[in-house]
Amino acid sequence: NSASLADRSSRNSSPNPPLPFLMKKVLALIGFASLSLFGFPGHAEEKKPHVALVVGTLHYSPELSMPLFAKELERFGFRTTVVMGKGNPEQKTKNVLPGIEVLKEADLAIFFMRFLKLPDKEWAPIEAYLKSGKPVIGLRTANHSFKYPKDHPRHEWNDGFGRRTLGTPYIVHQGGTTDIKVNAKNSGHPIMTHVPKTEWVSPGTLYLAR
Numbered sequence: 232n233s234a235s236l237a238d239r240s241s242r243n244s245s246p247n248p249p250l251p252f253l254m255k256k257v258l259a260l261i262g263f264a265s266l267s268l269f270g271f272p273g274h275a276e277e278k279k280p281h282v283a284l285v286v287g288t289l290h291y292s293p294e295l296s297m298p299l300f301a302k303e304l305e306r307f308g309f310r311t312t313v314v315m316g317k318g319n320p321e322q323k324t325k326n327v328l329p330g331i332e333v334l335k336e337a338d339l340a341i342f343f344m345r346f347l348k349l350p351d352k353e354w355a356p357i358e359a360y361l362k363s364g365k366p367v368i369g370l371r372t373a374n375h376s377f378k379y380p381k382d383h384p385r386h387e388w389n390d391g392f393g394r395r396t397l398g399t400p401y402i403v404h405q406g407g408t409t410d411i412k413v414n415a416k417n418s419g420h421p422i423m424t425h426v427p428k429t430e431w432v433s434p435g436t437l438y439l440a441r
Contacts, residue, residue: 279310281339282309282311282312283340284300284301285344288320288321289319289321290371291343291371312337314328314334323348324348324349325350327347335359338366339366339368340365340366343370343372344377345372347377348377369396374392375392375393399441404437405439411431
């Protein structure tokens with residue numbers, strides 16, 4: 232993982248890595264999941280693994296990056312569907328994720344969501360997918376995908392999606408900076424492509440998790 236490639240003297244923060252960096256990591260995860268589920272490439276078109284990319288936030292501009300990511304996945308032999316509505320999904324309670332029922336056909340789900348309040352009809356396909364045991368990848372804000380009020384029957388999923396699906400719940404944003412130094416022995420690793428610097432201070436925030 233990327234933590235092994237750089238020494239970080241953390242002052243309660245984390246960098247925002249460029250999109251190609253994230254894409255390479257996710258492509259590696261998808262490739263592993265694909266081989267585990269389907270063996271090696273060479274399937275007929277109808278048997279290509281189907282990836283559903285679920286976009287439920289405007290934070291970090293996934294409405295721009297995820298369609299491009301889908302095209303990149305298709306270049307690697309996947310079928311893809313991008314689930315994405317219009318407007319700001321965090322401010323909607325109806326028609327938030329139109330087409331989310333495609334999860335029923337998906338072999339892998341990639342969630343890029345934040346603080347959603349989905350209606351029952353749109354929550355049901357997500358719950359069914361999670362119960363199916365199929366692989367899940369969460370990007371960026373996915374460990375705080377939901378923000379239901381305390382009296383809502385799905386309030387537990389505000390914490391539970393991160394905890395039960397991704398392995399850690401979101402607690403809070405922290406502030407500060409992060410000192411980063413690339414380990415010389417790992418400077419030639421493919422994940423460091425297009426990272427010319429060897430030392431830098433990154434602004435931003437870090438999600439506190441357990």
